[in-house]
Every structure is written in C-alpha cells, then in structure tokens.
Amino acid sequence: MSHPLFLQHQATLDLALQALRERQYWSPHPEMPSPKSYGESAPADGLTAFEALLQQDFQLDGLPPSQGWVGSERSPYRGALRIRYPRHDADALLNASAAALQSWRQAGPHAWVGVCLEIIQRLNRRSFEIAHAVMHTTGQAFMMAFQAGGPHAQDRALEAVAYAWSEMSAIPAHCRWSKPQGKHEPLVLEKSWKITPRGIGLVIGCSTFPTWNGYPGLFASLATGNSIIVKPHPGAVLPLALTVRIAREVLAEAGFDPNTVLLAANQHGEPLARQLAERQEVKLIDFTGSSAHGEWLESHCRHAQVYAEKAGVNCIVLDSTDDFPGLCRNIALSLALYSGQMCTAPQNIFIPANGIRTPDGMLSYQQTAAGLCAALEALCAEPAKAVELLGAIQNPDVLHRLEAAQQLGQPMLDSRRLIHPAYPEAEVRTPLLRQLTLEDRTIYQQEHFGPIGFLIQAPDSAAALRQVEDTVRRHGALTLSVYSTDPQLQQLAQNVAEHAYVSLALNFTGTVMVNQSAAFSDFHGSGGNPAANASLSDSAFVANRFRVTQTRRFA
C-alpha cells in the first residue's frame, strides 16, 4: 500500500512529525541563499531561469483546451513582467479538476503524501528561481523573498503535510472486530476505513506572500486527496504558477493526471475567484486577503470549508524594559521589514502617558517616542542598506493609504521616499509614524496595511492592554508584543492574549521580530479572532479536509 515517493521521503516526514510534537527549531530547508547549501551554480541558475520566464507565455503541459492567455504582473522594481498565463474559465477548470480527482482520490494517503513531499523537495531546489519570482511580484527584498518565499514557505508546506499524515495515519485501514457474547460465539465484523477527500480545493493567493500563505492550504488539501485549483492574486501569479508547474510535473511523472493541480490565472477585476468559490463542487477554500472578501467567502460559500486569513490590527504595548535601545531597534525592524506589508507587522504602539520604566529611571512619553523615531531613522539612514529591509511598495493602494495616513492624528515621523540604487523606479518608503490618543479608536481599530504606525498615548499600560483586548476581539490581530519587566503586567498581558486569542511576544529586544513565525514551532494565527478563522497549521486545519468512509462486512 505504500508508494515509492512516500518511502523516499519518509525520514523527512518522521522528523517533521517529531518537530511538531516538540515544537523545537527544525527545518530541512536551508534558509540562507548560499551556494554551500544549494550548489555552486544555484544562484546564477536561478536568476537565469527567472529571466527566461520574462516576456514569455508560461507553458503548462496537459491543460484543458486553450481559452487564450492572460497576465498583467508588474515588478515593483523593474516594471511589467510581460508574462502571459493560460486562461481558462470556471467551467473548464472545474471540469478538469473533477476529472483528475477521480483517479487522485483513489491513490490513497501514501501516494498523496509522497507526491506532496516530492513537490516540496523540488520547490526547495528551485528556491533561487522562486525567490526572484517572489521579489519581482511582491516587492520583497531579495533575502526576504528567498527565505519567506522559499525555504520558510516550504517549511509551512511540509508542516501541513505532516499534520495531514498524522491525522490520516491515525485511522487504521481495517480490523476484525470481535465483540464477546458471554458463553456464545463472539459477534464478528470485518471493518475497513477509507480516507475520502472532500472534493475540489480552491486556493486563493495574496499579492504579498503568495507562497508562504498559499502553501499550507494547497498542501493540506492535496495531501488529503483533494484536487486543487490555485487562483493567484493577479499581481503575484508567477511564484504560484511555478509551484503549479512543479506540482504537475511530479504528478505526471508519478502517473497521475497533472490537472490534479490547476492554475486559474485572471486579470485584475475579473471575478474568477468568486465564480469558482460559488460552485458547489468546491469543497475547500483557502484564502488570504481582505476582510471584505474573506467574509464574503465565509457567508456565501456554505457548501465549502473556508479557511480565511483576513485583516487585523497588531499591537505593541510598552510598560518597562531593561534594554531600551534593544526595544527601539527591534520595534524599528518590525515596522520597517517589507514596509509593514505583512499580516504580522505591528501597527498600534501604546505608550503610557507618564512614560516607561528603565534601569536608568522613567523615560517620558516624548523620550520613548523619540527613541523609537531615532531607531527608525538610523535603520533607514543608508538607502542601499535600507532597501534590503524595506523592499518596495507592492501596489498603488499601499501608497494611497500611506498618503491618507499623513492626515491622521498628529505628526511624529514622516515617511520618506528612498531611491533604490539598482531600481530607481521602485517605490521605496520609510515607515510613517503618527501620534494618536486612546480615543482615536475609529483610526487605530482598523488595519492600515503598509508602512504606517501609530504611537498611542494611554493612561497606563494596563489600560492599554484592556484596549488591546477589546480591539483584537472586535477587529482581529495575529500578534501582540509587550515590553515589561513587571511579572504582574506580564501575567495581565498573557490573560489578554488568551482572551483575544492572539500570539504574545514578550520583551523582544534581539533580532527575532514579532512579525516572524517559524513553522513546526509557532502557530500562525490562532483561529480565535477576526484576523483568521484557522491556524497555520494545526490538527483542525487538516482534520476536516477529508472524511472517513467505513465498510462493515458480516464475517
């Protein structure tokens, strides 16, 4: 019943399962873009492969009959990519996916998991090519595009597959059930259980982390026997198109219908995602994007399980610290990283009106704010270094929000445009900081996605935490960062985090940022507040993607 690809990757799977039990640091995917890990020629090969994709029609073998081509991606660094992808309407995609499902569903857990693990390994080998694709669609700087778009996304994929295997392998295939009947012969039934996929899974990608946010749902659904339609954001198709191509190659080589994984490319404004999501054949939907779109899916697509990551307002609360410079550096890094275009980036920074305690005595609110501003300015002082952290603005909406935010509250630190040494056209912006009060809820209780932070003066840190709990319960958040040396306040912060179902970071003064979350250890999203209705990944994320069909046979 096993499968060659399963056997080939079983050792990795076993390590992944162990990592999930211990949640210690682990990854089989080197995160440094180093020739030592990926081979001497890997960096150049990856760049060459990426360049060869530009201005071409993106080929996928074995697709349904052509319905034309579509593509309008723009690199935030170097302008239009001029890549066109095969176009198919919802009917063509769903018919091909349903046909592929018929054989895929019969293959069974070993084949599903083996194929997924092989795809992930091949994705890893292509990390440089994918890094360029991520960089030139999302605007991430190269290092981040490599890590978050490559190995870290592959980690999240493997994590989802490991959870899927864990859940599926807990169900035995058969047993001879024998129930004692006292002096009489026992009752005997031959029982068997078959893992049965839900049907067609739809993955709706986002424009900022197409692979990192897309892989968990894609691999959780594929590893549980479902066929997949990947609908990338029209602004970031290439990273997922490459993923789909690699998946299709592995499927075809293993003797399966490549249409088990399909690409649904569309133009900005074309309602392909909704057309697909509304169809009854679609049983699983994984979505990352706006709250409006996510809530529409949740309320209109009752025929499907919807796993949605939506907007949120991540908060920082300052109370006290024994490392003020470390605090400032860490927060500045968190705000600057990819210009705040992260679902985990902090937005609201609450500072007590009478300041924060440090080993050198109280720092006033103004001194605290000034420290944060100085750290941000230092971080962005050298454009050549800063752009490697800030990346570029992904789309004009972010620029519009940044401009609008300049009218909110009171000024604190202006956003500046930096000139990228290699890409002078790129829209590079340093983070904007505005000052608000606790009463400005209408401003800070919504997400201002981009390089926008608010310093919010609070009566004290406990009041700030109470406000955070209310905000997060109503409007969602993935992260809460608290700086305090006071065990009582730390406990209060933990209570708030539990009641608001938000991940808490305490006293992050090193180089780990609250924005970052590590597969096999950190749960990304709790699934308990409006920012996300699921966690990447946990048992609940995979256990309902399949059902079990039972056969009892009288023996």
Added chain:
Amino acid sequence: MSHPLFLQHQATLDLALQALRERQYWSPHPEMPSPKSYGESAPADGLTAFEALLQQDFQLDGLPPSQGWVGSERSPYRGALRIRYPRHDADALLNASAAALQSWRQAGPHAWVGVCLEIIQRLNRRSFEIAHAVMHTTGQAFMMAFQAGGPHAQDRALEAVAYAWSEMSAIPAHCRWSKPQGKHEPLVLEKSWKITPRGIGLVIGCSTFPTWNGYPGLFASLATGNSIIVKPHPGAVLPLALTVRIAREVLAEAGFDPNTVLLAANQHGEPLARQLAERQEVKLIDFTGSSAHGEWLESHCRHAQVYAEKAGVNCIVLDSTDDFPGLCRNIALSLALYSGQMCTAPQNIFIPANGIRTPDGMLSYQQTAAGLCAALEALCAEPAKAVELLGAIQNPDVLHRLEAAQQLGQPMLDSRRLIHPAYPEAEVRTPLLRQLTLEDRTIYQQEHFGPIGFLIQAPDSAAALRQVEDTVRRHGALTLSVYSTDPQLQQLAQNVAEHAYVSLALNFTGTVMVNQSAAFSDFHGSGGNPAANASLSDSAFVANRFRVTQTRRFA
C-alpha cells in the same frame, strides 16, 4: 500540573486511546443490565431512584436565582411524569455560564479531562436510574434504554474525551527554542503554549436519544475547557437533567463552579434554544434534530462552530445473498428496533424488478418482498416479546407521519397497533411497508421518521445504487446496507458509499444491525453528506473546540 481525578482515571483513558487507534471492540462500561456488573442492589436502587424523581421539583444546587419551574414530559408508557425543572432565561444562563468559565478555563487539560472522566464513571454507576429516565421519555424499551442511554452513551462520551485529550496533549506546554546562527550565538526564545477554550458551548438535545446523541458534544466541549449549557428537548429532559446534576456534583467536589454545566429547561414551543444559539457568547453548538432547525443554526449562528446531526434517508439495496432467511430477519430487526425512531434506521429498500439471486436460484421481486413481510410479521407476532423490541412511539408527530404514509405508493404490509402487556396506554406500532417505484422520488427522498419503510422496485441493483448515491448526496444518510455476493457489485457499493460519504454495511445477516454503531470503532456519521456535518467522534469533532495561545519570550 496533573490533577487527582486525571491520575485516578488515567488507565481508562490510556485504554480508550489505544482502542481508538485500533478500532477493535472495547468498552469499560458493561452493556448488560446485570447485577453481576453493577451490584446486586443496582436494578432495584435505580428503579427506586427514578420513582423518587417523579412528581417532584428537580433540585440542582448552586443555581442562579430562581425564575420559576418548567416541565411537561410525558412517558410514552405511563403518561405525565410531573417533574418540574428550574427555569432560567437566556440572560441568566449565559451570565452564570460566563462567570463559571472564568475559573474553569484556567484549570487546564488535566483537570478538564479528569473531571469529565469522573462524571462518566458516576454516570455509569447510575445506569439503571438513567435507563428508566430514558425509557420513560423516549419510549425505548428497557433493554435499549439501558444500553443506548447508559453504557453506549457513556462510551461515546469517553470517546470524545479521549479524542480531546489526544489533540490537547499533542501540544507541548513549553520549549526553549534555539535556532542555530552558524558561528554566532543561537537565537533563543522561551516559548509556551496554552490550551484556550472557545467559550460557552450549547448542547441541544433530541427526544429520542438524549444521552447518546448529547454526550459527544457535551463532553468534547467540557473536556476542552468550555462551559456548557445543556438545552434538552422538552420531551426528554430527565436523562440530561440527571447528567447535569451529576456533572455539577463532580465539579463542585473538585472545587469548580457547578454552573460550568447548566440546564436550560423549557416548555414545548418556547424558543430558548434559538435565543441561546443567537448569542455571540455561544461559541460551540451541538445539535441533533430536524434539518430545518439544524440548517437554521448553520446559517444564522456564524459566530459559533455548529455540529449538527439532521435528517437523512438510509437505504438498503438487495442484489443477491447466500442467506435469505438471515437477510430477512436482519432487515426486519432493523425496521422494528425502536419503531424506526433512529437516525440510523433504514427506510428505503431497493429490490431489483427481476428479483435477487440466492443459492436456490432467483427469488422474484414479489417473493423477496413477501419474505421481508413474513419476517417482520414473525418478529411482531407475540406482543409481549415485540414490545421489548419496538418500544413505544415517542410523540404524536410520529403517529401522524405513520398515518400519512398509509396513503403513499401501494400497500405491502400494514402497521398494527400492539397492546403493551404492562402499559396498555402506550402507542405501540409495528412497521408499515409501502411499495414505491424508482420514480417516486418525491416520496422516498425525504425522511419519514418512524416505523415506515418503502420497498422500491428498481430496474436492477446497479441502478438502485446510482439512485442511492444521488439521494444520499442530496438528502443525506448515515447508513447504507447492501446485500450482494457479487464482488463487482460490492465494489460498486463501496464507490457509492465513498462518493456519498455514507457508512456501508455488507451482508448483515446476523444479529448486528445497520442501525447500531459502536464507540471506539464505528464513526457515527461521516460529516460528508447532509445528514450530519460532523462525525461522532473524530479529531475534527474536537480539534476546533479549543485554540492555542502562544507566548514567546526573549531569553
């Protein structure tokens, strides 16, 4: 971090976990109402305890201030029970539940699971008392009331608790996460994870299997740290009221607020279930009942996870058999058991127009039908024996459906009223069989809950299976029973079962009936067709009842 009650029951829990992995027969709860298992005085004590409840106000200590009393249960055997239960409105219940939740949520998995296991053990000791309560609310005959209402329901409770423990214990409490940084010092974070319940769980009971269908949700939610409001069907309050009382006693003895488990009793027609379900504080809803009510919960209570078992149309397909008498006896038993008032009871029996194959040659459609009728008549021939199988009709709606069904299709076997030797007032009915054709979809594609079966003439058994697949995908079913000696048709039946997500029984000719499902082995409901959106029990049934709150601390 452990808890005395957890340690006390840990051995049972370990056995339950092992049983779930193997799905072999197992139960710690003796299913025979025998003094050898339950003690010499147990039968008499149980009856005495039950009789002492009648015509009394049902006392629960530590409740919110009284808002009066309510109760209108009627024994299908002996008339009004005249028991009154404390009445509280939605506000009073939710406030008390929210208050109790504050301490319960902090107790942690060992305490939650330990308390649940102690409750289940005490329920087991009270099986005789609960059996009488089940019998005199549902109309089940005593043996069934004892088994399904007592030990089998306790098995399902323990199964849900075991799944809950399995999921919660897979999350470590903490770890020192250390990420190598090449030549530099590793990045170190102290991480901790806390199991955080969803909030308030609402359990909406049914009138036919108040404990068997109510316990899985109740214990799955309680074992994951949620507080519980049990809203029984107004026609079957007592079994769940006893359960709530026992739960509250264990909670209080263990030092917890007894209002962690509350009873929400109401009169027929009072919309207390909806009033509770609509409230945002309710995060989990477990429901068994009509499709209309279940679908209302699913579409209106988006703030909660809704686990709903609704109506379905269970089918039997006849193709061939090497034991026709065994086939007839088994189907007759399935139809007669508790007068078909079971969510798993068969309703639609498809018979090929040219009959079925047997070792003695073909039996015509008429001969096959006659065999089934004869078996049913034999089973119901002696009223004194028959009533122990049929039980009594639970409520007048079933009688009305039975009367209406006498106009459907063509006659086959009439329903007769039997006089119960001990309870002459009881409405006891033998199963009605009507004949339909494959075209009578408007009749057989809906549930006719009660002692109503249809013999449906089909062109052949393959056509019957195709019709079954369509029916079950549209209208749901928990069980499909197929009789065939042909491996190809058996395979077709398995394909149909997989596509319709229905549990398949093959060639049941012994004393195990398709209606029965055994905890720790059989999945009750697949969660994949309209009859139920969840399975009792599997990982998916428990994994989303809690979330994990993570704290990362810079070390």
